[in-house]
Structures are given as structure tokens and as C-alpha cells.
Amino acid sequence: xxxxxxxLAAKDLRVERRSRVLTGQVLPFGLxxxxxxxxxxxxDRRVVEAPDRTVLEQVAxxxxxxxxxxxxxxxxxxxxxxxAVDGNLDALKLTGLDPAGVFxxxxxxxxxxxxxxxxxxxxxxxxxxxxxxxxxxxLLVTVLAATTSIAAAGTLYAAxxxxxxxxxxxxxxxxxxxxxxxxxxxxxxxxxALFGPAGDGWPWAGLISTFAVLxxxxxxxxxxxxxxxx
Amino acid sequence: MTATEESATSLEQTVxxxxxxxxxxxxxxxxxxxxxVFLLFALVFSPPDVxxxxxxxxxxxxxxxxxxxLYLAFGITFVASIMYLRKGTDFWDLLAGSSAxxxxxxxxxxxxxxxxxxxxxxxxxxxxxxxxxxxxxxxVLFAGYLAIRRLDLDPTVRSRRAAVLGIxxxxxxxxxxxxxxxxxxxxxxxxxxxxDSQLSGMHYFSFFLGLVSMTMVFGWLxxxxxxVAWLETQADAATLQTALAERQAEAAxxxxxxxxxxxxxxxxxxxx
Numbered sequence: 293x294x295x296x297x298x299x300l301a302a303k304d305l306r307v308e309r310r311s312r313v314l315t316g317q318v319l320p321f322g323l324x325x326x327x328x329x330x331x332x333x334x335x336d337r338r339v340v341e342a343p344d345r346t347v348l349e350q351v352a353x354x355x356x357x358x359x360x361x362x363x364x365x366x367x368x369x370x371x372x373x374x375x376a377v378d379g380n381l382d383a384l385k386l387t388g389l390d391p392a393g394v395f396x397x398x399x400x401x402x403x404x405x406x407x408x409x410x411x412x413x414x415x416x417x418x419x420x421x422x423x424x425x426x427x428x429x430x431l432l433v434t435v436l437a438a439t440t441s442i443a444a445a446g447t448l449y450a451a452x453x454x455x456x457x458x459x460x461x462x463x464x465x466x467x468x469x470x471x472x473x474x475x476x477x478x479x480x481x482x483x484x485a486l487f488g489p490a491g492d493g494w495p496w497a498g499l500i501s502t503f504a505v506l507x508x509x510x511x512x513x514x515x516x517x518x519x520x521x522x
Numbered sequence: 523m524t525a526t527e528e529s530a531t532s533l534e535q536t537v538x539x540x541x542x543x544x545x546x547x548x549x550x551x552x553x554x555x556x557x558x559v560f561l562l563f564a565l566v567f568s569p570p571d572v573x574x575x576x577x578x579x580x581x582x583x584x585x586x587x588x589x590x591x592l593y594l595a596f597g598i599t600f601v602a603s604i605m606y607l608r609k610g611t612d613f614w615d616l617l618a619g620s621s622a623x624x625x626x627x628x629x630x631x632x633x634x635x636x637x638x639x640x641x642x643x644x645x646x647x648x649x650x651x652x653x654x655x656x657x658x659x660x661x662v663l664f665a666g667y668l669a670i671r672r673l674d675l676d677p678t679v680r681s682r683r684a685a686v687l688g689i690x691x692x693x694x695x696x697x698x699x700x701x702x703x704x705x706x707x708x709x710x711x712x713x714x715x716x717x718d719s720q721l722s723g724m725h726y727f728s729f730f731l732g733l734v735s736m737t738m739v740f741g742w743l744x745x746x747x748x749x750v751a752w753l754e755t756q757a758d759a760a761t762l763q764t765a766l767a768e769r770q771a772e773a774a775x776x777x778x779x780x781x782x783x784x785x786x787x788x789x790x791x792x793x794x
Binding site for chain 2: 448452453458462465466468469470472473476477480495499503506510514517518
């Protein structure tokens, strides 16, 4: 199963490396979202309770995760668009790979792509919104757990909408409400990692870790049903 | 009379009776009576609340519709989805779909009455109350479920995907509710509990009537929605059979002609 997963993840990443959609389209999209957030929230406005901080810096964690989520939608759509053409999905079924392995492979590729996106957007957020990290360990755990959650739940729901003409509009509708708790938890945990105290953030990091484990399990169990269908 | 004509006639007979039966007529009358009694208690008999005054009357219909949508309707979808994946019969699939549809309706009703209630109670329509917020997210979640059900796909594929979504979606509703509750709890202490005013026995009795009548309305709607869905699948099957029979008749006509007209041989058309 793990071998199947690695095989499939390597395939997806090879496609990305050659087509350069991730670096050429998804990453610039995330950056422009970060910049536009700055337009929406005037950069000079200061927080009333903490006048040394701008509003933009205060809400940076939420904006960062929103930008990640929106970029993730593009990456997810892309991940299943490459399977939809030329009867690739049928070919995938014919390979006899373990469905749970297929799920883990797709999720793993998305996970690595998301980490690349988050690295760039994270540096971008720190530079554009002027935030500083005070609790790196909490931030690291939050990022890993939230990325796993987005990759696992996203892969599962994108598969539900795969092979359809309306996929592009359906995936966001399905994925965004499902990931609402992750956005909430990741934002609050990141807030704690930036402004402290860290104790406020750990329960939320725990919540998204649980979410990640649940969706990894759900995906591995149900992917067989979704793959064998047609 | 051929088999196709027979099934078409039986379908027409079913349609002629619409979706009502003796049971649903009696049940519908009971539901309407119950609703009338409920409205009488909710609007006339029960006194205005000390602090909320007449706004308290929304509570009788707002909270029951939330309970019916989130627990009863989506709960039925959850169980029926599991049963569909186990048994694979149309019954469970249609039950899951019908229940989710009415659940979304009740969800929208809950959000609407909740906002109307928020205005006189809080002074604003939206207060980021944990229950309202999580219901709004659940509403969109199940709207996505209904979108999957309407897709132009092979029926079995569609039903199976919907079943997976129905199961995970319901579990996700619980996660959403817990996390939103936790979020609001941390930020502003306990939010204003709407049920917290000094309610008398009459208020609770009206609320209880509301719960019973909303559950009955749900049951009645579910019964009819399920029958409509069932008739739709019957109609689809009948249309397909009629079309098949027509094509077969055409083919038989064609092959019956003398061979010198250049028609295909029997073996070529047998596969139709």
C-alpha cells in the first residue's frame, strides 16, 4: 500500500515538475491573493487594544490560511484534472493499485505541493504583513497538521467531484465548508504562535491533528468505493 | 398487451393516485390539526416573556426546526447512506436524498427565524452565535450533497458518491459544531443563551407542541418527497423500456424485409 502511494505521488509530482502549473500558476495566484488582502484591509490601520500592531499584522494568520486554502483549491482541481483526461482514471483502476494507496499517493503529492505553497506564502505574509514568530514549534506542528487535513479531506472530496464537467465549481462548494474547522483551528493556533501565549494554541493544534487523522482514515476506507464505481 | 405497455399502465395508475395514500391522508390531516393547535398555543395562549416579550414566540418554531434538520433529517440521511452502501437498494438511496433535501429546507428555515429573532434580542441579525454559525456551515455542506445528487452521472455512481458524502458530511457536522462552540466559548465567554430567560410551564408546553408538530411536518414531507423520488425512478425505467421496445420493433421490421433490399442479416441486429 505504501509503495503504491509513493509510486502515485512520484507520478503526480513528475507531472507537476514537467508542466510547471504549480510554480507558474498556483504560486503566483497565492501571492496576488496576499497582496489583494492588503488592499481590502487598509495597511495603516492600527489595532485599538494594541496600538503598536497594525490590523493587517493582527489578522495575518487568518489571511495566510485563507490564501493557502484558495491556492489548495487550485492544486486539488489540478490533481484530478490530470486524471480525468485520456481515460486516465480507467487506466488507474486497471493498474490494480490498492485504493487506499491511491488515496494516500494523491494526498501525499498534494501535501508536498501545499508545503511549497505555504513556505512561499508564509515568507510573503511575514514580509507583507510584518508579523514575527514567537513560538516556532507550535507553528510547525500547526502547519503540518493543517496541511495534512487539507490534503486528506481535499483529496477525498475532489475525488467525489472527479470526472464531471462541473468539477471546477463543485470542488470549492464541497471542500470549503468541510475545512471550516481547520481554517478556524489553524488561524487561532497560528495567532498564538505569533502573539502568544502558546498555551492558547495547543488545543487547536490538537483539534486539527485529530481532524487530519480522521480524514486520512475516512479516505483510506472509502476510496475503494469511489474508485470501483464506474 | 406487451410487458412494456403493462408497466406503463401500472405507472399511470400509480401517478393517478399521486403520492397520497389512505395513511398519508390521515397523517396529513393530523399534522394540519396539530399545527393549528400549536399555532393557537404559540400565538395566543402562551404569555409574552418577561425580557424577550413577543420575540419569545419565535423560539417555539426556531429551535424545533433546528433539532429536526440537524439531528432527525441529517441523521436519517446518515443511517440511510450506510444502509445504501451495505444493501445497494434504491429505497435507502432515495430515503437519504429525500431526507437531506427536507433537512436543508429546515436548516434554511432555522437560519431565517434565527436572524429574525436576533434582531429584537441582540439588536443585530447576526451575532456569530455558535449554533447559528455552525448551522450555516452545515447548510452549505448539505447543499453540496444535494448538488452531487443532481449531477448528470450514471445513477449507481451518483448514489454511491452521495452515500459516501452523506456519511462523512454528517460526521463533519458534529466536528463543525464542536469547534465553533469552542471558538466562541474561548473568545467571549458563554454566549447569550436564548433559552435562558425565565420560561414558564406554558412556554415549555408550547415549545413541546412545536417540536411535535415540526416533526410531524417533517414526516409528512418526507413521505411525499420519497414517493415522488420513487415515481421518478419508475418513470425513468418505463421510458427506457418503451424506447427499447420501439427500437426493437423497428429492427424487427427492417429484418423482415426480403434480403434483396440490402437489409442487414438477422445475426447483425440480434445484439440490440
